[in-house]
Amino acid sequence: NAGVTQTPKFQVLKTGQxxxxxxxxxxxxxxxxxxxxxxxxxxxxxxxxxxxxxxxxGEVPNGYNVSRLNKREFSLRLESAAPSQTSVYFCASSxxxxxxxxxxxxxxxxLTVT
Amino acid sequence: xxxxEQDPGPLSVPEGAIVSLNCTYSNSAFQYFMWYRQxxxxxxxxxMYTYSSGNKEDGRFxxxxxxxxxxxxxxxxxSQPSDSATYLCAMSAxxxxxxxxFGKGTSLLVTP
Numbered sequence: 001n002a003g004v005t006q007t008p009k010f011q012v013l014k015t016g017q018x019x020x021x022x023x024x025x026x027x028x029x030x031x032x033x034x035x036x037x038x039x040x041x042x043x044x045x046x047x048x049x050x051x052x053x054x055x056x057x058g059e060v061p062n063g064y065n066v067s068r069l070n071k072r073e074f075s076l077r078l079e080s081a082a083p084s085q086t087s088v089y090f091c092a093s094s095x096x097x098x099x100x101x102x103x104x105x106x107x108x109x110x111l112t113v114t
Numbered sequence: 115x116x117x118x119e120q121d122p123g124p125l126s127v128p129e130g131a132i133v134s135l136n137c138t139y140s141n142s143a144f145q146y147f148m149w150y151r152q153x154x155x156x157x158x159x160x161x162m163y164t165y166s167s168g169n170k171e172d173g174r175f176x177x178x179x180x181x182x183x184x185x186x187x188x189x190x191x192x193s194q195p196s197d198s199a200t201y202l203c204a205m206s207a208x209x210x211x212x213x214x215x216f217g218k219g220t221s222l223l224v225t226p
Contacts, residue, residue: 004157040122042218043158043202058213090157103214105157 001026004106006091012112013081021076021109023091031094032074033058033103034066036087043090049074081113117141120203120217129226133190137203137217140184144205144215147179149188152200152219161201162188193224 007022025032033048035058045058049068063085065077074093078085088110092103120137127133135149145166150158162177164170164186170177176189186205190197203217 040218042116042120043204043214043216045213048213092157102160102163105159107157108155 003027004091004093004104006089006106006109008109009107010110012114013078014114015082017081018077018079019081019111020078021089021091021111022073023075023106024073025091025093025104026072027093027095027104028071029093029095029104030071031096032068033092033094034064034074034076035090035092036060036085037090037108038087046076046089078111081111083113085111086113087111116215116218117144118203118205118215118217120220122218122220124221124223126223126225127193129193129195129224131193131224133188133193133197133222133224135188135190135201135203135220135222137186137205138184139186139205139215141205141207141215142181142184143207146206147177147186148204148214149175149177150202150204150216152202154199158202195224195226198222198224 004025030051034046035043044060047066049055052071067075088108091106094103118139148163149161152158167179167181174191178187200219202219204214
């Protein structure tokens with residue numbers, strides 16, 4: 001099992017450009033999450049998908065959109081990137097039978113917006 | 115003020131020392147308490163979780179929850195250089211949906 005995979009690993013964007021971060025999990029988990037991690041701010045939830053077909057806003061959703069493509073895949077889109085979106089982005093997944101607390105994280109995408 | 119507070123450190127200890135990592139919180143509805151470990155340039159991985167108050171032990175690691183003081187701790191016995199990482203506490207409330215509230219993380223360095 002690969003667990004949670006994310007692409008790309010690194011990305012540099014210019015202000016105003018758009019991009020989609022991809023996430024996939026092979027653990028048959030129902031729930032998936034997108035976080036951003038900034039120095040001194042910790043992990044903050046951007047969006048989550050409790051199950052296929054549903055998405056909900058987290059703590060910091062502004063400037064982002066998500067798509068739960070199927071049970072395996074959950075993508076995060078930046079429509080018009082801003083320097084404030086420079087961060088490390090983590091995708092995570094969990095399964096109800098193991099509890100919401102046991103979230104499995106991907107390796108992260110390091111995004112720089114200039 | 116964030117609901118979960120965690121001293122960012124850094125904390126530097128010699129190999130073999132006992133390490134104490136702590137978080138405080140303000141939301142009395144929190145009932146699930148977790149500790150994640152994050153190595154440099156990697157994603158967080160779950161170390162331990164506890165439900166409600168009390169202690170839980172797993173090898174060299176002990177998680178402790180004091181709900182009356184709104185205080186949780188992670189103790190690492192016989193610390194090893196391989197324990198050098200950032201440790202994140204996280205909490206959630208029953209019925210809160212899927213939200214995990216993370217602390218900012220404490221950076222730990224164990225020197226040989």
